[in-house]
Amino acid sequence: MTHPSSGEVIAKPAPSGLGRLLDHRVLLSIAVLAILPWLLPSKALAVNVLIYGVVVMGYNLLFGYTGLLSFGQAAFFGAGAYFTGIAIGRYGVPWFAAVAIAVGLSTCLAAVIGIISTRTRGIYFSMVTLALAQLVYYVALQASSFTGGENGLRGFTVDRISLFGHQVNFLDPVNKYYVLMAFAALAMWFQSRILNSPFGAVIEAIRENEQRARACGYDVERSKLVVFMLSGAISSLGGCMLALHLSIVPLDILHYQTSGMIVMMVLLGGARSFFGPFVGAASFLILEDVISLWTPHWQIFVGAIFVLFVLFLPKGIWGTLLDVLGIGKARR
């Protein structure tokens, strides 16, 4: 891959106090996530925010930073979950190794889907990713001896884990949250590292102007494929976390509605911002959780709120907030 030496060229605005704080975006994000279970109505909801936050963060790399609108992210979310569940339940792999295997296999899946889909652009890219993700859905539906088919994958409950020589009760919601948060922290560090690298500048260059990036000598096709795989890898880690959290993998996880929900979450939180995906996931899930306790017609409210955001806050909650605080683009 061609390495640009122009990572430093983007002019950064003079750092304000708040801006300087955002230099430590990973640490700050972890700090916020660390207190999340005590702020939300339930621990199960907090874990879901973590999981969807990681999935949407991976998707943001593709959509927000590279500008590729995929409608098939559920394939990697689901693949991570299924591979984790199958590795633990069917082959008796230890949970930690299962997560590593699942992320590896899902990245391979992302490579295959990426090779096919990144050849297309615009609406065709969206459609091809959607179609390929549906293919994954039907494979999972039909291969019911492996996946449990429509009934979902079951029988791989992880109830105790061994951490640095200590036995930890993984059914305890607080323990579970902080173990899974470590995975989320790892994913955040990884993504921050990608964005800060020269490669991060390349993908943003592709988003801004693909022709110009090509003219500058960057291998656009290969960069797109690599970012597709990285995005798939991070989202699949979210899937692994879901499998460990729920101890089931529902078939719906691979449904295109899940892909649509991921797109909604990133738009709600703010594409192109580092912490936006977590804000998006949290606000979507809280809205759903809280409103559906009041009324079975929660979808009307969530839909209306989403439309209002698209119309009036196209940068999402977090993007708009950063704009209001006057924090520069490069520091998100």
Add this chain to the structure above:
Amino acid sequence: MPKSGSTPKVTRRTALAGLSASAALLAMPRLGRAADETIRIGFPTPLTGPFAAEARDQVKCAELAVKLVNDKGGIGGRKVELLVRDDKLNAGEAATRTLELIEKDKVHAVVGALSSAVQLAVNEVTRARGVIYVSISQSDTINEAKDFSKYTFHEALNPHMTTAAVARQTLKKGMKVAHLVADYAYGHEMLRGFKRAQAAIGADNVGEILHPFGAADYSTFMPRLMSMRPDVLCISNFGRDQANAIKQAVDFGVKQQMKIVVPVILHNQRLAVGPDVFEGVVGGANYYWGLEAQSKSAASFNAAFKAANGGAIPTDYGAYGYSGVGSLLAAMQVADGTDTDKVVDALEKLQYDLTKSPQHYRKCDHQSVQSVLVLESKKKSAMAGDNDLFAILANDTGSDDMLRSCSELGHAT
């Protein structure tokens, strides 16, 4: 903290400390809710989605079961509370809601769910945490050893016993049978049940067509089904799908050629579509209010439901809500509290007759052994009133012989 007192600057560290302190303060009241005496029953059910009508009936009946116990002073002086949650007919959502019910609301048991996949998800969560779960939706899988646990109880009928009872009433040796099946676990299990019953009776299978779950348009399937020239068409789907499929089959003139049979004939769907469309359709049921003519318990269940719901009558899936919660509360009465092992023991020994006739949970798989009704939808001129929907063709008394044997299900015998 700043060491010199000159400039009181808020550092990142103090800001973070302050933030966590205030968060901890907010969380305080949640820590204090421990030992209130109420018995809490979690009730996840799909209040939104294509099974919403059936789910609402389940909630009403479950609330009635709780109310009747509370009116008599509760269980050992403790009031019972039903915590209803919308699972959106989604297994992941149901698992999350069940986790919330167990971890946050500290429920003593869970009853509910209205789909094969969803009940298995709830069961996976409850059995790992040693919480009793009474499922009130049809499934064969939940009886099998792989998904069973000592905390798992299945109050609903299962596809095997339902299809066998319906097939006995409708199929004869040498008949040709075609199937229209919803392409998900419920449909597949019903199809498997029908085929097994067909084979025992000696009826021939002439073809089967799968349709997507939640399909609105069945017009492409009907000509294909009619070209198979069957004597009986079995439509194995649920909720709104049942009404849509039967309505379109009738539009195509299917009924002139063959008899329509469904594994479970739904009170609400018959009401939604009307008597002309359903006329002559035969299906199984766990409950029909008209049983009150033959059963005292049905009469008193109907009366209690009418009193609580402004004269309305209870429906089939509603009755599951009543007997599921009712049997659990009866076992808690026997166990005199919520101690899980004692309640499990009491449920295993319980003989209960809440809605129709005596029932009990079979020891090996905790399947409720109960009677199965076979109903035929009445034609409009034969209806005595708006609620006189069905004629009872058969009322098969519950027995272990109706179920697959414990060894077939993989249980140690």
